[in-house]
Amino acid sequence: MIDFSLSEELSALRDRYETFIRDVIIPLERDPRQGPHGPEEALRLEMVQEARAAKLLSPHGPREWGGLGLDHRGMAVVFEAAGWSPLGPLAVNIQAPDEGNTNLLNQVATPAQKERWLGPLVRGEIRTVFSMTEPDGGAGSDPTLLKTTARRVGDEFIINGRKWLITGAPGAALNIVMARTEDASGHDLGATMLLVDMDAPGFSIKRILNTMDSNSPGGHAEVEFHDVRVGRDRVLGEVGKGFRYAQIRLAPARLTHCMRWLGAARRSHAIALEYARHRQAFGRAIGEHQGVGFMIADNETDINLCRLAIWHAAWMLDQGEQARQETSMYKVYCSEALGRVVDRSLQILGGMGMTDDTVVERIYRDIRAFRIYDGPSEVHRFAIARAALGRDPSAR
Numbered sequence: 001m002i003d004f005s006l007s008e009e010l011s012a013l014r015d016r017y018e019t020f021i022r023d024v025i026i027p028l029e030r031d032p033r034q035g036p037h038g039p040e041e042a043l044r045l046e047m048v049q050e051a052r053a054a055k056l057l058s059p060h061g062p063r064e065w066g067g068l069g070l071d072h073r074g075m076a077v078v079f080e081a082a083g084w085s086p087l088g089p090l091a092v093n094i095q096a097p098d099e100g101n102t103n104l105l106n107q108v109a110t111p112a113q114k115e116r117w118l119g120p121l122v123r124g125e126i127r128t129v130f131s132m133t134e135p136d137g138g139a140g141s142d143p144t145l146l147k148t149t150a151r152r153v154g155d156e157f158i159i160n161g162r163k164w165l166i167t168g169a170p171g172a173a174l175n176i177v178m179a180r181t182e183d184a185s186g187h188d189l190g191a192t193m194l195l196v197d198m199d200a201p202g203f204s205i206k207r208i209l210n211t212m213d214s215n216s217p218g219g220h221a222e223v224e225f226h227d228v229r230v231g232r233d234r235v236l237g238e239v240g241k242g243f244r245y246a247q248i249r250l251a252p253a254r255l256t257h258c259m260r261w262l263g264a265a266r267r268s269h270a271i272a273l274e275y276a277r278h279r280q281a282f283g284r285a286i287g288e289h290q291g292v293g294f295m296i297a298d299n300e301t302d303i304n305l306c307r308l309a310i311w312h313a314a315w316m317l318d319q320g321e322q323a324r325q326e327t328s329m330y331k332v333y334c335s336e337a338l339g340r341v342v343d344r345s346l347q348i349l350g351g352m353g354m355t356d357d358t359v360v361e362r363i364y365r366d367i368r369a370f371r372i373y374d375g376p377s378e379v380h381r382f383a384i385a386r387a388a389l390g391r392d393p394s395a396r
């Protein structure tokens with residue numbers, strides 16, 4: 001049976017995260033070291049130092065590398081607390097793609113690879129990127145369209161191709177690259193993940209894309225690999241198993257997005273509630289009008305159902321189950337429901353909702369991409385429907 005109770009230890013830890021976000025991080029939300037392509041590295045390092053001093057850095061990171069080693073239910077609680085501020089996840093080192101990359105490296109990397117990258121990543125010293133998506137008809141919703149190649153020649157792989165929408169590329173130290181591996185004669189060896197230094201000869205950042213969101217340091221880039229050479233020691237796991245490792249990364253990563261965005265949606269709702277209690281129109285507080293009251297009720301419902309869904313999937317992952325279907329369904333549900341919460345909150349704020357006088361405007365711009373990355377809603381629905389159609393109709 002699913003246990004919804006929080007241990008005293010976890011409640012106390014949640015309180016410490018909430019206090020840290022309120023007292024240390026929210027005052028930095030208007031720090032000028034932020035622009036359309038996200039917070040600058042100096043701001044990130046300053047916040048990480050604060051989180052380190054408060055012993056709140058890397059709640060997801062393995063203990064042996066300096067993290068708090070929380071299980072998925074523990075992560076659900078503290079990620080939600082950190083998500084209350086758009087800067088919170090970055091401050092405590094649980095921002096995407098670093099958080100998912102930590103999990104991937106922890107599960108698949110060799111001891112030497114962990115020493116080199118996982119330790120510094122968990123300690124917040126470096127940032128990493130994950131390069132899957134490609135422009136010009138390559139990998140996107142359908143990852144099998146992967147065009148980037150890594151040709152094995154002797155003891156090396158030579159990588160060629162382009163990627164785009166690569167979050168956090170400028171300033172990162174490590175690039176986890178998905179490529180179609182071939183032997184010297186061009187024979188397909190399957191997709192492989194390769195660990196590439198960001199300063200490797202032949203690698204370049206072609207442009208930083210101008211996107212709606214602005215919460216990722218470095219923004220989102222288009223990058224090119226031109227005869228980039230890496231040794232065998234840079235293969236993550238085994239050659240040809242890239243898609244399997246992508247699933248190891250993606251299922252929990254979908255859920256952690258839900259956890260962080262739950263905190264952000266709750267913050268928007270709290271700001272809207274405060275406004276609805278006091279703003280007068282037509283002789284009463286606007287919250288007393290049924291039209292606004294229904295929006296408040298729908299926000300409450302969406303927030304609580306998302307929390308239940310997250311807890312269920314976190315519990316399954318903690319039991320050692322893969323929860324692929326659940327994380328897929330809950331990612332669709334939470335990305336849409338939490339997007340609606342932020343949208344209604346903005347509507348309740350009237351014209352002020354469109355301004356940056358509150359953080360709701362920023363959250364509204366940032367959360368939109370959640371319905372697209374880590375699989376657009378339609379692709380998850382496509383997979384869920386396909387699984388349902390292939391099942392015995394009487395099965396539960």
Ligand SMILES: Cc1cc2nc3c(=O)[nH]c(=O)nc-3n(C[C@H](O)[C@H](O)[C@H](O)COP(=O)(O)OP(=O)(O)OC[C@H]3O[C@@H](n4cnc5c(N)ncnc54)[C@H](O)[C@@H]3O)c2cc1C
Pocket residue numbers: 097129130131132133139140141142164165166167168211213220369372373374375376378379382
């Ligand atoms: C802010 C942001 C950050 C990102 N960061 C990264 C990153 O760090 N690394 C990385 O590799 N990628 C990243 N991405 C890319 C993201 O993973 C892709 O955008 C996503 O996988 C969709 O691929 P696509 O953009 O090529 O869409 P397309 O494949 O062109 O699909 C377009 C649309 O077609 C529809 N569609 C596709 N297939 C189906 C189907 N079977 N049934 C019904 N409808 C369908 C969907 O509505 C979909 O939105 C990021 C994207 C965003 C927006």
